[in-house]
Amino acid sequence: MKDPLNELVDFLKIPSVSANPDNKEDVGRAARWLEERLRAAGFSVEVTPTAGHPIVYAEKYAGADRPTVLIYGHYDVQPPEPLELWDTPPFEPTIKDGKIYARGASDDKGQVFAHVAAVSQLSENLPLNVKFVIEGEEEVGSPNLVPFVEANRERLATDAVLISDSPMFAPGLPTLTYGLRGLTYMEVRLRGLDRDVHSGAYGGAVPNAAHAAAWMISKLKDEMGWVRIPGFYDDVEPISPEEREMWRRLPFDPREYAAEIGAGDTSGEPGYSILERRWARPTFDVNGIGSGYQGEGSKTVIAAEAFFKFSMRLVPNQDPDRIADLTEAYLRQILPTGYQMEVIRYHGGQPVLVPTDSPPMQAAAAALEKAWGRETVFTREGGSIPIVHDFMRVLGAPVVLMGFGLESDNLHAPNEKLDLINFEKGIEASKNFMRLLPEYLKGEK
Incomplete structure (x- = not known):
């Protein structure tokens, strides 16, 4: 060689x-x-x-x-x-x-x-x-x-x-x-109209898919980092005291961790360190979102369609298929009236x-x-x-x-x-x- x-x-x-x-x-x-x-x-x-x-x-x-x-x-x-x-x-x-x-x-x-x-x-x-x-x-x-x-x-x-x-x-x-951690990756596609329409002629009277997507995302995870899907945490394995102590001894500086990626601060589930959140706690994160006009300047339209993609990182004892089932059931529960929804399941892992x-x-x-x-x-x-x-x-x-x-x-x-x-x-x-x-x-x- x-x-x-x-x-x-x-x-x-x-x-x-x-x-x-x-x-x-x-x-x-x-x-x-x-x-x-x-x-x-x-x-x-x-x-x-x-x-x-x-x-x-x-x-x-x-x-x-x-x-x-x-x-x-x-x-x-x-x-x-x-x-x-x-x-x-x-x-x-x-x-x-x-x-x-x-x-x-x-x-x-x-x-x-x-x-x-x-x-x-x-x-x-x-x-x-x-x-x-x-x-x-x-x-x-x-x-x-x-x-x-x-x-x-x-x-x-x-x-x-x-x-x-x-x-x-x-x-x-x-x-x-x-x-x-394991993985469940999904996408939600919403449709409220058969085409984008004028926000003056139709505003206040018809569904807006962009609003619906934003509202549903806000229902999936709260501002403190807690995932709101019923049953999501049922099977989560607790972190052992021995692991907590082992990770505590690792050379880790939260400020350097945040600064390395240009973050003003860190955030996440209360009561857990950054390493514990990253390694032993499950998560929900939006990975992509889109709707309406994306070009330069303004265009006063109401979006007919919207989508958002999200991943959930899972920890031992959580099953990706069960989490996907729970998530889809909850999505249908919180879907606003007047919208068609398609839920797509992508790859996952144990x-x-x-x-x-x-x-x-x-x-x-x-x-x-x-x-x-x-x-x-x-x-x-x-x-x-x-x-x-x-x-x-x-x-x-x-x-x-x-x-x-x-x-x-x-x-x-x-x-x-x-x-x-x-x-x-x-x-x-x-x-x-x-x-x-x-x-x-x-x-x-």
């Missing part, structure tokens, strides 16, 4: 935007790029077509008496828009101040490629069997991944699943994630808690500590990786969430980046994990 950083630059140049049909060929090109690199590392590789984008499967065996690790990641990326907010073009990787800027640098090309570079460097001295599953549809909800995993249950059998698609808690602080005392997690903690020279911390994460639950359910194997990114990497936003030190240490930690996992599984550590 060439220098890993040069290889990463080549990988990041491919605009593998899975959500845009215009990039279909680019997504396929990224899959083939991975195929070439894994073949060069001595892996047998299959690029499996799906109804959407292909899945790259690769395997290399060190011996029947050796344990197996399955490494998962994704090679597709988010759309780069708005392009005008990028300091450098999103698919022209730029290195400055010890960071590489490009769409996919942290999510997830840089992180998954660290493992590809690691197995390439270990080469013939691979201490265990390694399998890769790298998909091209994570950013659109992974519609074809679970069927692939279920259809290949025996082929994918493993002693541990290793995933790097999460952040470190702070720069230079090795981190293992043991909890992920919340996850991973045992921190499993041999693979302990091996990962030691691998990170060896790479960074600091004790590994354990945290939860506010985001969702739906496949984690499915890997645990289908394969019955423990999952290790060993991320090399940072919260400040601008995931899904302009100027996405990855610190080069994290990429380098990620390669080192991956190699350490592969060397240590057999010892921990045997109980030798």
